[in-house]
Amino acid sequence: MPTLAPEGTLATQPIGDLVTEAGATITDATIAYQRWGEFRGEPDGNNNVLVIEHALTGDTDVADWWGPLIGPGLALDTDRWCVISTNVIGGCQGSTGPSSPHPDGRPWGSRFPAISIRDQVTAEKLLLDALGLTRVHAILGGSMGGARVLEWSLMYPEQLASACVIAVSARASAWQIGIQSAQISAIERDPAWHGGDYHGTGQAPTAGLAAARRIAHLTYRGEQEIDERFGTTPQTGENPLGRYRDPNQRFAVESYLDHQGRKLVERFDAGSYVVLTDSLNRHDIGRGRGGLNKALASITVPTMIVGVDTDILYPYHQQEHLSRNIGTLLGIAKLVSPIGHDAFLAEFRQMDRILRRFLDLSQTTSDEDAGDYMI
Template sequence: MTFEPQSLTLPDPLPLDGGGMLADARIAYETYGELAPDRSNAILLCHALTGDQYVASTHPLTGKPGWWERMVGPGLPIDTDRYHVICANVIGSCLGSSGPASIAPDGAPYAMRFPVITIRDMVRGLVGLLDALGIERLHAVVGGSMGGMQALSLAANWPERAQRVLVIASTSRHSAQNIAFHELGRQAIMADPNWRQGEYYGSDTPDNGLAVARMAAHITYLSEDGLTAKFGRNLQDRPEKSFGFDADFQVESYLRYQGSGFTRRFDANSYLYITRAMDYFDLAEEHGGSLAQAFAGNPARFCLVSFDSDWLYPTAESRHIVHALNAAGAPVSFVELSAPFGHDSFLLDVPALDRVVKGFVE
């Protein structure tokens, strides 16, 4: 991975939930649109597990469009003619922010010496970035999936920092099933002979394990109806079954493609760290066991969005957050949208989501 992202080093050590500090934490970020003279038009976008800061610009490693280009840009629902959009790579990741692949003070990559982090630690890094940029209060914070967890954490722990909080296809805590799928992926990585206890930098990387982890996770992002409509039981480039273990079915070929492509842009150790942070996320636990208490006295406006085909973070998870916000007296709106794509619906062409996002941020 050879590229030089826009970044800054936080002036103060970053305190971590697991104890200790992360000194010289680096935050890589991208911005879009002009910041108003009074700094009142900033929107922070928080990315999902395997996302990055390239929300509306070409990815420097893959050459692919930004992950939310359909939503962010001039005249789009998050209009960069009106708003100054900031998207940062979370700590623990591998697109320029401090993570396991970063160089430690002794000159070697941190690898598994990098401290285990939480969603709240990620948000501490984002708040540090906002402080460095001189932005005291956001017009809005927006996030889907893990990005929604970050938006909730910002609202609960730094309630004065955002006027609006938009949470899409997310949850206030990881379920046992969520944790189980992540553990499957972690075990696939750690079982790869090239993982070598995380000390693989400068040599062969655990691509096979990381690809399997990505394949398993990707299944959870989709819906059965979506898979059936796209692939069914159609064979891949052959008139009949091979009676072997090549990719006979189109869906098998698709998953293998997703897995192999992922290894070219992501670090296996980062996958371990970020999935662990998501598994540790439990906003109620952080606030005395009460999710309502997490939002007590919060001055922000909230909007929660779920999708009817999302079985990873189903609508019940969003309703749980909405009930807590109601109990806390916080102004909140909620909508369940119909879409066939499963959890990934927030990234795909769902015009109803465009209207919700535009209406709420304005």
Template sequence: MDFGTASQRLTRTDAAGPGRDGVLRTLRTGPFRFETGGSLPFLDVGYETWGRLDADASNAVLLHHALTGDTHVARGEGAEPGWWDGFVGPGRTIDTDRFFVVAANMVGGCYGTTGPSSPDPDGRPWGSRFPFTTVRDSVRAEARLADALGIDRWHTVLGGSLGGARALEWAAEYPDRVARCVVVAATAASSAEQIAFARIQTEAIRLDPDFAGGDYYAAGPGPVAGLGLARRLAHITYRSEPELDVRFGRSPQGSELPLGSATFDRGRYQVESYLDHQASKLVGRFDANSYLALTEALMSHDVGRGRGGVRSALGRLAGVRFMVAAVDSDRLYWPEQSERLARSLPGRTAVRYITSPIGHDGFLTDIGQLDAELRDGFLD
């Protein structure tokens, strides 16, 4: 897994104008100071675009990925599908024949934007030296990208889960640069339970003997066991109990129930096999340090921090038009948290519900349910 040279493989451009649809590009910016005081001598921002920017730059839409997502929201010039492929594209809800769509990788990630696996000026991965990053840091980096693209104000900023936190932070940090903000399956501030789930995930990585204090890049595959455990726990929170029960129940992976000594291989239940598969997929494509960095950023998410609290921060955003959506079966970001967020916004903002049996991940699989709401006047 070669995460450390990802930024080097990308084509850098000094003029960050519209490029080929769905092709990863990089903007290199100057020195960057983080909210908690750390700094980097330069910051690369990985991003993809679709469509064309109008002459007055009034049709720009910014989409935000979730925790382990990337910039590839939709198909472009290649055939590779994106994670919101049915939602973004020509004639779709986010119509790339009409809008200029931008998706940026979050600071600390491993898909084009500078993160722990990126090389420092001497060519060594930043590793444990990478500064603590927040959602606000990423928004400030994305503002540099917007400047380079010639976008003074976003028509719409939209995201789900961690992406929803980033969308909300954009509105709070740059209210004059956001006309519309769509927050899906996210909260104004991470709750104690969300932090608790996240803490177990980060500890699973840090306690892996191959973590090496975060400087594992030259020593082998790194903390893949810890990252796999983190993913297993996370994925349980992304799905609902009824969905897991209907899909797997107590069925064994083979013909016999996995009974026997707990200290030896005993076979697997189907649900265990499913979680093992999810873990294997992630460790093959994601950097453990980036998982730590982005999870810690989400744990620290609080739109009211330094702004007098959530109600004060959101109450001053009368110039931004909001849509808040929740997944009715979500057990990680409870619908009531979306209701509280909506009540903290100026005016009356009703929560739209995505009806899905699968839980939190419904914001990915069933986002199309917001099509009518978004097309009918919101994305005018």
């Protein structure tokens, strides 16, 4: 039987040395995770484990960012399912990343290697192996989490019975690389960046990280939603139409983006933001596999695709491309929302229906190969 942390508790699991796709080594790596619901079934066969993959600046606490979807009787019914969520390698919420201690005792900082989505999945496989799980019922994730789900399906198809890929593409587009590189540049141009070795200096590139978040947040939300909420309204008590430009006299949307930047600075490490954003730039499931369509066609894991009709960052046509070419398609679902990319983190009623449908379909598919254990 697998050895799992107490329900809801943030736990860390050593996974040993991780050798990256590019040949670097992360020594004595650790992955953080949380678990909800009791394990049932066989650790190397049919069981009730759902692995949830978080987005770029997310964390293991699914009960926080997907709260209305996880719990007894909800879409991710913890009376039925054992939900496990990991913190990605390179992150800053318990897993080894740039702010973590290097084996020499100092922070990794600039010595932390570049990682790919495939490296993230390799680390998660090492985690599941360490926990005693060699197969799970499903892996689900959105945005960067969805990219990891795709790579899971290609790298270790024998270890998952089904997959749900939300709001992501088969590879990074040039536009995505461009907008994400601009965010990285904002951080690296902050004088407090110190080449990535700011940990322990008493300084941090908070201005750069906040600027990166302001850029990113505009790609996470829909143009229609932002305009309807703010338009050209000045921030209360401020006048952005004065004789000279004054950064303290803002439009309401500027104040909103400043707020988003401050919130991220309070909870996230700039080094992790750079490493993980760079991993999204490297996302390409066709690399070394004969191209995108050949790679997609080779996916044998039954997969549900989900997209958002107003997504600027990962437009819906990219999910349509996935659905047309993936080898074993369970179905495609569209979130209809003015919110944009973040709709999968906000439109809970629609996500509830989609996740219930996915789990119903995945159960039907897995029943065909089920042994003694039935969920």
